[in-house]
Amino acid sequence: MVRETLSAIETHTYQxxxxxxxxxxxxxxxxxxxxxxxxxxxxxxxxxVTTLVAExxxxxxTQKLARQYDVDILTTSxxxxxxxxxxxxxxxLENSSSPPSPETNSDSEANDNTIDTSAYDAVYIATPNAxxxxxxxxxxxxxxxxxxxxxxxxxxxxxxxxxxxxQRANVPLMTAYRVQMHPLVRYARKLxxxxxxxxxxxxxxxxxxxxLEMSPDTNQWRLDPAQTGYGTSIMDLGVYTVNTARxxxxxxxxxxxxxxxxxxxxxxAVPDDRASAILSxxxxxxxxxxxxxxxxxxxxxxxxxxxxxxxxxxxFRGQCSLTVAAGDIEGTFEHTQFTLHDEVxxxxxYFADCLLxxxxxxxxxxxxxxxxxxxxxxxxxxxESTNRMVSYPEFV
Amino acid sequence: MVRETLSAIETHTYQxxxxxxxxxxxxxxxxxxxxxxxxxxxxxxxxxVTTLVAExxxxxxTQKLARQYDVDILTTSxxxxxxxxxxxxxxxLENSSSPPSPETNSDSEANDNTIDTSAYDAVYIATPNAxxxxxxxxxxxxxxxxxxxxxxxxxxxxxxxxxxxxQRANVPLMTAYRVQMHPLVRYARKLxxxxxxxxxxxxxxxxxxxxLEMSPDTNQWRLDPAQTGYGTSIMDLGVYTVNTARxxxxxxxxxxxxxxxxxxxxxxAVPDDRASAILSxxxxxxxxxxxxxxxxxxxxxxxxxxxxxxxxxxxFRGQCSLTVAAGDIEGTFEHTQFTLHDEVxxxxxYFADCLLxxxxxxxxxxxxxxxxxxxxxxxxxxxESTNRMVSYPEFV
Numbered sequence: 001m002v003r004e005t006l007s008a009i010e011t012h013t014y015q016x017x018x019x020x021x022x023x024x025x026x027x028x029x030x031x032x033x034x035x036x037x038x039x040x041x042x043x044x045x046x047x048x049v050t051t052l053v054a055e056x057x058x059x060x061x062t063q064k065l066a067r068q069y070d071v072d073i074l075t076t077s078x079x080x081x082x083x084x085x086x087x088x089x090x091x092x093l094e095n096s097s098s099p100p101s102p103e104t105n106s107d108s109e110a111n112d113n114t115i116d117t118s119a120y121d122a123v124y125i126a127t128p129n130a131x132x133x134x135x136x137x138x139x140x141x142x143x144x145x146x147x148x149x150x151x152x153x154x155x156x157x158x159x160x161x162x163x164x165x166x167q168r169a170n171v172p173l174m175t176a177y178r179v180q181m182h183p184l185v186r187y188a189r190k191l192x193x194x195x196x197x198x199x200x201x202x203x204x205x206x207x208x209x210x211x212l213e214m215s216p217d218t219n220q221w222r223l224d225p226a227q228t229g230y231g232t233s234i235m236d237l238g239v240y241t242v243n244t245a246r247x248x249x250x251x252x253x254x255x256x257x258x259x260x261x262x263x264x265x266x267x268x269a270v271p272d273d274r275a276s277a278i279l280s281x282x283x284x285x286x287x288x289x290x291x292x293x294x295x296x297x298x299x300x301x302x303x304x305x306x307x308x309x310x311x312x313x314x315x316f317r318g319q320c321s322l323t324v325a326a327g328d329i330e331g332t333f334e335h336t337q338f339t340l341h342d343e344v345x346x347x348x349x350y351f352a353d354c355l356l357x358x359x360x361x362x363x364x365x366x367x368x369x370x371x372x373x374x375x376x377x378x379x380x381x382x383x384e385s386t387n388r389m390v391s392y393p394e395f396v
Numbered sequence: 397m398v399r400e401t402l403s404a405i406e407t408h409t410y411q412x413x414x415x416x417x418x419x420x421x422x423x424x425x426x427x428x429x430x431x432x433x434x435x436x437x438x439x440x441x442x443x444x445v446t447t448l449v450a451e452x453x454x455x456x457x458t459q460k461l462a463r464q465y466d467v468d469i470l471t472t473s474x475x476x477x478x479x480x481x482x483x484x485x486x487x488x489l490e491n492s493s494s495p496p497s498p499e500t501n502s503d504s505e506a507n508d509n510t511i512d513t514s515a516y517d518a519v520y521i522a523t524p525n526a527x528x529x530x531x532x533x534x535x536x537x538x539x540x541x542x543x544x545x546x547x548x549x550x551x552x553x554x555x556x557x558x559x560x561x562x563q564r565a566n567v568p569l570m571t572a573y574r575v576q577m578h579p580l581v582r583y584a585r586k587l588x589x590x591x592x593x594x595x596x597x598x599x600x601x602x603x604x605x606x607x608l609e610m611s612p613d614t615n616q617w618r619l620d621p622a623q624t625g626y627g628t629s630i631m632d633l634g635v636y637t638v639n640t641a642r643x644x645x646x647x648x649x650x651x652x653x654x655x656x657x658x659x660x661x662x663x664x665a666v667p668d669d670r671a672s673a674i675l676s677x678x679x680x681x682x683x684x685x686x687x688x689x690x691x692x693x694x695x696x697x698x699x700x701x702x703x704x705x706x707x708x709x710x711x712f713r714g715q716c717s718l719t720v721a722a723g724d725i726e727g728t729f730e731h732t733q734f735t736l737h738d739e740v741x742x743x744x745x746y747f748a749d750c751l752l753x754x755x756x757x758x759x760x761x762x763x764x765x766x767x768x769x770x771x772x773x774x775x776x777x778x779x780e781s782t783n784r785m786v787s788y789p790e791f792v
Binding site: 198201257258261263274276277278280290291292295298302306326327328 | 593594597598600602604606653654655657659669670671672673674676680682683684685686687688690691692693694696698700701702703704705721722723724780781782783
């Protein structure tokens, strides 16, 4: 029986199926791309990076990255954006076996003002939130598939624009929710869905990190409303709770009650160095969550049902364990070799697989906008009532 | 260093100090007293049970209990209440070495309408919430110390009356918060107090049980507002979060935001088969908690600070582990032999010690009323705003 469980968990580890390789352009070479996304992409079985777009210009660090990942093109935002646009065209997957671009490094394109878009099939956007839209617009104009970091944009309105431009160009759009790729998270969803813990009644979740210890610069984009959007703790960390809870419960919250505070130096421009919320889902399911940019690293989500409970400890930081309990008996499962990098690799592989097999993507752009809609209700500027209705776009 | 920690935890195990024995009368012989309190009291080093007061009358079960614990008196509520009252008198501890009462069982007092109050020094009240006040009034009139189960009464007003009658009779009053007696909880409080996890920013807590699986009778007192008070999930389970968080943080919440639901058959008369809340403490500390009478057993509290975190898993069910983390390093401690019974034994021993040494009691009656004040704000009938101010009695 335990052996069966272990096998069942194993089947929830994403395996890419199609042959072929998707070539990614990576936009935004900050900490996340450098430390997480590029190593993860390098490990993908059906994807590779051919192009790096340096938002802040080309310098020795980005040149070193270009050599390290042996990319064909290292270019600037300006060149990436200078493409001829044709958003009315149909999306077509570039031939993955096309010969390498003649542009093999930044120097080779020194005399050209545009980028050779034939060098990549998909664009991965890992910039600050409010830069997702302009880059997605360019990618759509280039008729490239778009893989966009979370949250999908800085506001619901901008998220809608992003999704619309991809729809009009008929290019696939995915929100890069890596947590959904963790085999224990996928297995937990299955257990809940098949009723193994009975009717779900309550959920608890949290996600915390010490932002200014990780990056002491108070001018960073996460503290700038023009770049981060509604706020920082919910937008950057709480989004994991919102998306993962929606994924696990396969439902959307109806109302939210939330309290935000920002009384830490450096957080003057945003409403939340921390936030706490109550989300009410259909069938009376109540979720509580809090999050802070001013606390030690931690994360977890626990789902209580009438017949049992499921706890995913460390779930948002890639160090996930699954504890399933019924009464006083509980079992804990760990995927000891599965890391944060593996989650991100699985995102690149899954999206590549969808492109190679022409399969609809999930979580898509709409999922990203649903999460932004919930977060907008949580910030609810000036609204002091509990049970604020979440206003969703028409497509939900 | 680890050895030092283990020793430090050990010093937080309550040890009774005085010699002598306090004789308890136990009022209310329901499940809690029968299964938990009486076995725990029997194990106390400085306390014993001499008197049982059967709320629902004397029957073969209560007679069996009387034999099992070798009590001097088994009596009814009516006889217990029929005492001559003299609330103006000073509280004096009965001589613990007085000879056993001539009344040794229910039959021996068959021809008497009152109880021999010289047989006990303190009264432990384990009845439904709204019966605490009438029994405490009698105990105070008998000039006996009062140990009262949580919550201290069904409402703030009744809690105040209970406390006042004990004050007027000058008898000690303790609210039986057993969780405060757990050595890992006491040690956690010390770690927080001495700044080991930095500034606390967030707290998460939950407490759940399947009430109607434990006791299927929908006529039970926990579902009757006349007996339970404001509600059932917060009053019966949430009270653990409120009191333990206040104990750990050594602070009282300023505002609360809460959502209650009762959509389960059997819960028609109360507002909450489940509830979720956000409590805002001084210095911006935010606590989230939820609780349900309709979910599998579970409990835990986690405190996030700027330099580390503390988690007490299973804390409200007497199966507590303490996990202390700083960054990615964490250690987990368990008091493997310390059970729920030991917590309750420690309550009886601690209160006995206070009486034997004439030491002020904590948590006292005021603590019980503070918790009721917070819970009243959580229920906040019809108030739909977030950040509702908690209104405390003047003595807080």
